[in-house]
Amino acid sequence: MRKIISLLLSFSMIFVLTACGQSAISENQEEIQAATQKTEEQSETSQNGAETEKQETEESLNTERETELSESILTEEQEADVNTKILVVYFSCTGTTELVAECITEILGADIYEIVPENPYTEADLAYYTNGRADQEQNDPNVRPAISGGVENMDEYETIILGYPIWHGQAPRIISTFLESYDFSGKTIIPFCTSHSSGVGSSASNLHTLCSESVEWVDGKRIEGGASKESIANWIGEIGID
């Protein structure tokens, strides 16, 4: 009987202990679940916080960029205001003088105008020492080939940078047409030329005689076809345009 009672007691002890164990486990599980949920909530909150912070930083960066951009636009407008006073004018049949003129324009942020002949020069016209059209024009200082179009706002410019190719040691006659078409009084003219090998020679000084004495002429300069931007910028620096 005693044995039976002690057996019954042992069984009930085991049952109680197992039940407690299970309740402890389930309590533990609840605690773990609660802790996990809390951690998840915290990480979500901190993620949200980080995102808000990121958004705010991006917004403030955007505002800074917009301000910088509008400031740089203003600066460009101000620069344009200064540089509209310079006009780069050029005549070019085969593109050499044009490239130099474009480079000068880019460096200075100036305006550009191409002298376009009403009657374009063909390859045959340009074949020199053939007594073709260009040869004939250069033989007669009074020829004035007509220009198509013109500069409407010449009054606005203070400085004209004038580029042309050398044709038999001189500027093509169409440059004379250009100089006689406007009143350059009080303006500065800066001539430059390109050529196969000849220097600027008397080409620039001969052009002076076509304008009023109040025009200030800067000494002409021959610029090598395909000259580097740096060397062109150096020349611009030498003559004191900035």
Ligand SMILES: Cc1cc2nc3c(=O)[nH]c(=O)nc-3n(C[C@H](O)[C@H](O)[C@H](O)COP(=O)(O)O)c2cc1C
């Ligand atoms: C009719 C004519 C005459 C020329 N005479 C000379 C000259 O006397 N000396 C020289 O070095 N190059 C002479 N050239 C070559 C040009 O000056 C040279 O090719 C120039 O860079 C061309 O400029 P463009 O491409 O802008 O038209 C002559 C070209 C032509 C079409």
